[in-house]
Amino acid sequence: MASNTANDRVETFDLIIIGTGSGNSIPSPALSDLKIAIVDDGRWFGGTCLNAGCIPTKMFVRPADLARNVREAGRLGVSTAGVDLDWNAVRDRVFGRIDPISQGGEAYRDSGEPNISLVRETVRFTGTHEITTTSGRVLRASQIVIGGGSRPRELEVLPFGDTVFTSDDAMRLESLPGRIVVIGGGVVAAEFAAIYSGFGAEVTQINRSPLFRDLDRDIRATFTSAGSRNWTIRTGVEVAEATHGDAGWTLTLTDASTLEADAVLVAAGRRPNTDRLDTPAAGFDHHEDGRLQVDEYQRVLLGGQPVGGVYALGDISSPHQLKHVANQDARIVASNLVAERADAPLTANTLGPVPYTVFSAPEIAVFGATLDEAKAAGKDAIEVRQDYGGTAWGWALEDTESFCKLVVERGSGKLLGAHIIGPDAPILLQPLIQAASFGQSVKGLARGQYWPHPAATEIIENALLHAEEEIQK
Amino acid sequence: MASNTANDRVETFDLIIIGTGSGNSIPSPALSDLKIAIVDDGRWFGGTCLNAGCIPTKMFVRPADLARNVREAGRLGVSTAGVDLDWNAVRDRVFGRIDPISQGGEAYRDSGEPNISLVRETVRFTGTHEITTTSGRVLRASQIVIGGGSRPRELEVLPFGDTVFTSDDAMRLESLPGRIVVIGGGVVAAEFAAIYSGFGAEVTQINRSPLFRDLDRDIRATFTSAGSRNWTIRTGVEVAEATHGDAGWTLTLTDASTLEADAVLVAAGRRPNTDRLDTPAAGFDHHEDGRLQVDEYQRVLLGGQPVGGVYALGDISSPHQLKHVANQDARIVASNLVAERADAPLTANTLGPVPYTVFSAPEIAVFGATLDEAKAAGKDAIEVRQDYGGTAWGWALEDTESFCKLVVERGSGKLLGAHIIGPDAPILLQPLIQAASFGQSVKGLARGQYWPHPAATEIIENALLHAEEEIQK
Structure with a gap:
């Protein structure tokens, strides 16, 4: 000491x-x-x-x-x-x-x-x-x-200041700027892009890599296409230069295009x-x-x-x-x-899997491996997909893009990953977290319990039935 | 034969x-x-x-x-x-x-x-x-x-006709009547009262007994008070006499009051x-x-x-x-x-518990026994209640009335009943159905899995923690 x-x-x-x-x-x-x-x-x-x-x-x-x-x-x-x-x-x-x-x-x-x-x-x-x-x-x-x-990480080209803020200040703004640039491709950027655009601001989200780089590729693609209905998404670019004048910020991007903004939220990691x-x-x-x-x-x-x-x-x-x-x-x-x-044995932190949720528009909820990750880890795994639109609740939503994907180990029926994008994704994931956490196989999981009709949970029920069928092939 | x-x-x-x-x-x-x-x-x-x-x-x-x-x-x-x-x-x-x-x-x-x-x-x-x-x-x-x-059951006093219809016709109406009386106190009546009032009709729901007579008493009371914000609810009365004139129906109730209506939906059981x-x-x-x-x-x-x-x-x-x-x-x-x-053994239908859900305003989702029912069945049972308002998601909703109640057997920790009223109740119930169906005790159920923060499922997590604490008293 x-x-x-x-x-x-x-x-x-x-x-x-x-x-x-x-x-x-x-x-x-x-x-x-x-x-x-x-x-x-x-x-x-x-x-x-x-x-x-x-x-x-x-x-x-x-x-x-x-x-x-x-x-x-x-x-x-x-x-x-x-x-x-x-x-x-x-x-x-x-x-x-x-x-x-x-x-x-x-x-x-x-x-x-x-x-x-x-x-x-x-x-x-x-x-x-x-x-x-x-x-x-x-x-x-x-x-x-x-x-x-x-x-939050600071960007060299855009030091924090009155109109370049972090998520710490993002909700305490004195008034809502008309044009906001959100920099980042993770949960913080995605949630604020949805909030600001929902409140009526003109939002441009920019990120140097695809949004949600580490998530399943269909989740990424669907998020980007659905999000683009409500705000502008530009990936593969960074801010090369930033100047502030009477009309606010002019950001020059690495592709030489420019963006005008009243304020910039920097959510490029922590x-x-x-x-x-x-x-x-x-x-x-x-x-x-x-x-x-x-x-x-x-x-x-x-x-x-x-x-x-x-x-x-x-x-x-x-x-x-x-x-x-x-x-x-x-x-x-x-x-x-x-x-x-007390000189007693310590407890190990073994709880898993860890769910990750995004309350943006749309919502995302995932845990565990994508199919590629499972295969890279040497697992004999399959993947199934259930669209919301294939269930009664999806009809009620007139939904054409939301889905649940499951990654399952063939022999054991073990849930290796679950990937949901769409309304209520964070709560729809819970029965799958529960199954994975307590070591329940997908075998018999759907048919061993009632799923009230026609609730959104039928999306999960059907995904499990598909998975069970697929691992028996 | x-x-x-x-x-x-x-x-x-x-x-x-x-x-x-x-x-x-x-x-x-x-x-x-x-x-x-x-x-x-x-x-x-x-x-x-x-x-x-x-x-x-x-x-x-x-x-x-x-x-x-x-x-x-x-x-x-x-x-x-x-x-x-x-x-x-x-x-x-x-x-x-x-x-x-x-x-x-x-x-x-x-x-x-x-x-x-x-x-x-x-x-x-x-x-x-x-x-x-x-x-x-x-x-x-x-x-x-x-x-x-x-x-649907027909009422003697109001035989089915053009403006006295059942749920079969309730969605196929040529136009939405301005004043609708809904007769009944169950799921069909409650869902149509919410639909019609949501679409802008003036709705009066009448029922001879309390709404959802067989459900937990707090669920019933909360449904009635919340529903009353959107339509008129009158219980303890029946239609004694019905006459149809130029201005539509005049219904005389058993308490001698009268109701005017353009149309009547009879949803008094099937x-x-x-x-x-x-x-x-x-x-x-x-x-x-x-x-x-x-x-x-x-x-x-x-x-x-x-x-x-x-x-x-x-x-x-x-x-x-x-x-x-x-x-x-x-x-x-x-x-x-x-x-x-094939002269093979038959399969018994033992699946349970059976969930019951209501997509009204508010939503309801329940299974199993109320505390009174559990006690009447001789169980040493406890009840806990978690309000939505006691969780971060409930704050986001500014919710002051929704809740989840659990009825749990003291010794075994077995889930005897779950009773939820509020947004997303039908999907929030699923982890509890899963636990009850697969014989999982409430002991360790909350802490044996992650519950993504701050999703609505934290309502369930907290209810389970309360239950675990309560059965240890």
């Missing part, structure tokens, strides 16, 4: 938790006898998901969806003289609800529990079990949890906050992209070996930038903090 | 199938060596679900929902100058799609397969293995499947078509409500014993008037027809 500060500033805790996202769930009655410091220098208390991520975005997604669905519903016999969305009203409603939760959480952590101290400062590691704050406080603990999250925390100074092992390396018990590694008492969770260590993964990491860490103190 | 007709009109088949709803799915390659007669005197080929039930209603439900959701979305920041729904356009789109499917199915059955004959006549039983048509044809077979369905088929003439056993009695192999009973070769399926024998149940019955019958011929 190293220290480079005067002893009189040293404060000793039993447990230090860095980050108030999923890490904030760790203090529990089981830890009430510990002296705990919770550290966060974030603009808001509670982490990205609550303040600038999953939760508020969905509160914008819903009205945007409603407006878009009605505008698109001519084919269903619905006509409207116009649907208006009041950006300012939605923003104020959303943050009128979110901000008090964040503030209440902060006040409680600050003064609600005698054993817990809140440290609202930037910190850096000055030892494996020691952090130093910008004001010079030195905090030490035998157990440290690093849940410091990630932040980087782990290990640099800000200076975790390399503690000697910890890092992945090439800057994430901390952890073992299956969420213990941080140093020289390939776990460091006693030091854990990480969420975006700062996980390959998945997903709140449900960070929460699961936090449960494992919470359990192992107690076990370690 | 009795016969009361001249022998020259007798035609012998290997298999007679009465009804072209789920029964129409029975002919398969496994039966291609049989001489089969398919009998239906219905107005449409293909049964109720396709022509006048689940499928077309959902095609009306969807645009009605869209329009209602936008009208109600002021609290989400959505405003509209007005949303119009074109009844005639929707009707023509729906039946422009449904009718050709029905007609194509009929043409195929009529002439598409050399071993199958279609008989489009009313028939009555004149023996256990014999039916006689109105034109005097006598059809005999060693195997008979009775899938003759059910039909009766099995055993009377029309004169199944009592064959001596078969019947329930008090007129349904055929069957054993667990779907064999029709006579004097408490199964009649060899005679099966029933769907509404004519089932306590559940549900298409997914009729389809399951048909699969069991199809399998047992073959097994019986």
